[in-house]
Amino acid sequence: MKRFFGLLLLFIFTNVAYSQELLDLMPMPQKVERKEGKLYLDSNFRLSINGNPDVRLYKATTRFLRRLDEQTIVWFKQDQITSTVTDARAILNIEVSRPAKVVLKEDESYSIAISGGKIKVKATTDLGAMYALETLLQLVQADEKGFYFPNIEITDAPRFPWRGLMIDVVRHFIPYEVIIRNIDAMAAVKMNVLHLHLTDDQGFRIESKSFPKLHEKGSNGKYLTQEQIKDIINYASDRGIRVVPEFDMPGHASSWFPGYPEYASAQRIYEIETKYSHFEPAPTMDPTNENLYPFLDQFFKEMTALFPDEYIHIGGDENSGKQWDANPKIQEYKQRHNLKSNTELQTQFNHRLQDILSRYKKKMMGWDEILEPGISKDIMIHSWRGKKSLNEAAKKGYPVILSHGFYIDLLHSAQDYYLNDPLSESKDLAANELSNIYGGEAAMWTELATAETIDSRIWPSAAAIAERLWSAQEIRDVRDMYRRLDKLNNKLEFLGIAHKKNYEVMLKRLANGTDIVALKTLVDVVEPMKGLSRRKQGITYYTYTPLMMAADAARPDSKVAREFSYLIDDFVATSASHLADSIKRQYQIWIANHENLKNTMRLAPATRELEPVSENLKRLSEIGSGLVSYLQKKSKGKLKEKEKISETQLKEYGAFFKEAAKPRANVEFVVLIKATEKLLDLVQKDN
């Protein structure tokens, strides 16, 4: 990794004419140099491949041709690519030294040079070449003459070798086709690990041929078949993406026991959980049952044959130990073996798991908790508890990746995830310790996400994380990130990501067939409750609770709210009158929207819970609009004495902001409140 830190970030425009032509690359390459000139696309566009790539590159270049043709509609004559062939007519020449292996730390570097009507791509492996193709698709521009590639030189390679996305396919089942389209999106932002969280209390979501009762009794009939898993692995591998499966144990294990209650730590009849917590003593494997190990051996024999990656994730997190405490035989075992705590018992269990996995030539990976004294250095630690544990693992010589701060299901802003640098608290680490930090994973848990909404929770946030893990550490201009993210976000739709299209469908469902304009105006600016707060209101969410409410439709990082907030920032900084007018226009829209939304509510009962939200947005807008008018008049010296806002009034505003910031109907619009507060601050300073 270290060698990439040394690469200087260059972004040189050799000609001012191109300053209008904003390149929308994401993740930002290590080195980009714009040259004079353009390469226009026409139907004669062809490509050829030289060197010695894996066959995956033929498929990838064929897909590239189709995607480029679909975007530009110039009707390329070239059909499928099926071999390396020197073709003098080729506009794009790709040269690859050797076939890649889709494994950790494979060479992913590439270079692109466009000039003189030709494009040259060079890469050590086909993985690098595929990343070059993604960069090329992002480079396409249009002017009055048509679509073109800018003449350019790019040199690129990732900062971290592990750039992952974890999808929890358990809590709500995430079907095959949703995973497939997310792989396409991952490839577009150069992510390279898909981590599937396959088993948990609410379901066993993978077919087992050795133990069919696992998926048959451990799911509601919704699971990934082995054929689907194979397809997913091949599809991912074709895009340079590894697939790491997770089988969470010894806790988070309820779904093992409807089929195999004999391996639980308490003997009773088990069903899969339909709630997400409050089922203590939580069903946990009994590590003192000697029969468990041949069972797991057989299970892992099957699964390690299915998954080619060198890592198997065994979870290992959040074992409350309550079933162990309640079982006298387990207590007796601990005494007999001088195990002082449940942690020591779990570590012993992990040792035995590791023995099983190494028999099948696999390395063990697990959440923070598995890092206990005596566990071999061969394992990969997955840090969910924070950078302290990340750094500890690295210092102790364990390879480790970060997910703390990358929990995208918590619905924080892309900015928050973007600025979460894995090495931000690693100043004290030596170079060899730093090199133990392999990267990170965006983690998408699905207690409150479904196949319909998951894309809108993963994207575009995961792209910000992808850039954090690929690009240079110094690339952290948030407004520029959002500019590029918005462009990418549109393109993700063309890959099939349903984050935008499902949004409108959900609004239509809520609006009960009536016009959605007013509803959309409101839901466009609200965000679902963040963190774990939505589930901590005393209402129980079941796996079958309908997640089709406004809070489910709303996106975690409102673009309208953000842009409005930037507008206010600019106004506060400049006092420009045209900005004040724009701000007031927007406030007026929200004020007027309240009456329109009431019409929707009359005919669409499921929208009625939004009334107080809309009411508060209206009130906020009235206050904000008044504050802007005040500031405008003030700056023009036209403020009359009677128009001054009293201290009492200002305090009332402040109190309202505080009240309005509380979530209602599981949504909030804190970004707008914070923006409006800046106006209030300005007026208060003035007074």
Add this chain to the structure above:
Amino acid sequence: MKRFFGLLLLFIFTNVAYSQELLDLMPMPQKVERKEGKLYLDSNFRLSINGNPDVRLYKATTRFLRRLDEQTIVWFKQDQITSTVTDARAILNIEVSRPAKVVLKEDESYSIAISGGKIKVKATTDLGAMYALETLLQLVQADEKGFYFPNIEITDAPRFPWRGLMIDVVRHFIPYEVIIRNIDAMAAVKMNVLHLHLTDDQGFRIESKSFPKLHEKGSNGKYLTQEQIKDIINYASDRGIRVVPEFDMPGHASSWFPGYPEYASAQRIYEIETKYSHFEPAPTMDPTNENLYPFLDQFFKEMTALFPDEYIHIGGDENSGKQWDANPKIQEYKQRHNLKSNTELQTQFNHRLQDILSRYKKKMMGWDEILEPGISKDIMIHSWRGKKSLNEAAKKGYPVILSHGFYIDLLHSAQDYYLNDPLSESKDLAANELSNIYGGEAAMWTELATAETIDSRIWPSAAAIAERLWSAQEIRDVRDMYRRLDKLNNKLEFLGIAHKKNYEVMLKRLANGTDIVALKTLVDVVEPMKGLSRRKQGITYYTYTPLMMAADAARPDSKVAREFSYLIDDFVATSASHLADSIKRQYQIWIANHENLKNTMRLAPATRELEPVSENLKRLSEIGSGLVSYLQKKSKGKLKEKEKISETQLKEYGAFFKEAAKPRANVEFVVLIKATEKLLDLVQKDN
């Protein structure tokens, strides 16, 4: 069937208060009687099942609960249904006499009675009960108190027992998940046969385990696996839908020969076709090759084991016979066996196919062409050539279904398909002959449709066909059909149909990331070229040609154009001034749109082909707007002599209409032209 004709269509409102409450049922049940009162939904809503249904009803009722809960968000407490159980708390009681078999002519009738806060569903089989559930979901209404079911009595059963949708998964591969979501939509409109066109010149789209070279060499890697086929069959069967596979032979057979050239009628190297015609002599099986029959026997042994339905469709259409004519050995065979024509040779081939199929207890089905002297009455004829052949088959005693007039890939209006009654030309048939007409199939060929666009070609047209095949013959009020179709069309989205959501994605792609408002305003009112005309312009479409143009985004039956056309009809009928104003406002929007669209075109090269279309729409709108103004002034007696429109001018308008009606950029807006012509006619009559 006949007994359903006798049912009188009743639609009685016992209370005028309900006349506002338009029921949106589609297909319209045989008998509907609204009663006073409503049943409001709350979280205590529960259902129970009595009697003896198939287990599919437990799954269907669980899905019903979730769909109803998702639509209303009242958080039902009831989770999965897993058995028949008498439950006094149940609001909905379902009673079923016996398990259904998903076969032709199974009892599909049901009744619904809602009163006194209870819903009673009765059906002979679980199929009928499932149809009742679909009707119930369509019955849900909302008022100021919340969601409710109207008190009502419904008795229902289909007019025809074969209500199918054929999907060509070959020309463009249609993947598993698209088929799955279309099955859900079929179930929602009570269709009961999914016909999969699995093999053709452009691909062999099903995995064969006996002859893997069929799908491996006969496709570009895109085919349905047997596991997917099994899933599709189970998924369909759970919804009362039969799956009929088609293996087209002896013609339309190119994709058999890359793997097995020895069975073709000319010995050469074969590849799958990437064009849709012009590859004569078309690759055709050699029926004189005795090795062909053991091969087909083995193949059908495998496929008949996979598909449980009693019918296997063997295509049999459009064999040009040119490969046969060119092969001296085949000519010699014909002479030797006294076969006077290629038709006779094909009939002999069909006899042998039928022998094979009956060995595996299957009945043969094929397109019109298979009906030749001597073929057994046991086969099902699929009529694509017209009602003459439909009636002929019926008269000769062959069971027959209609697809002529139901080719939805030809992109005609829903109205055209809706009014295509299978029995409209069958006056001369006796009752026993009529009963040979089993129904029909909407046929969706995919030369110009892809996984992205197919939903918008199937839906909502197929729903109009579904009503034609289910409801009474007298139900044919087109405007009321469109009213109900529009409602249904929204609901199809909630089942996952992507006809609307993919539309906007396609516009965004065409607009190259710029605002789509102007583009949408235009594409909303144009329709893709109809019939076969788009492919007959001298440009060759390949299987890899990008179908992402405006013509691919545009929908076949523009709602905006239709409603505008109705507006003009109403104005022509009434001369009402407010209608004139609405018409002029709409024309003004189209006039203004032209300049806006030019801005899009500057930045989005793929939209530039639309310039003449937009220009013509602008000109049409200017003319139309002038005509309306003229008629307004005239009717108010305010027309000045100099404002009269000259004969020359009117002729010029007529000539322009003719010119503008020609498709450009593969789209047309004939509906708007015809509507505007009505204004011209009125002015001309006036002159």
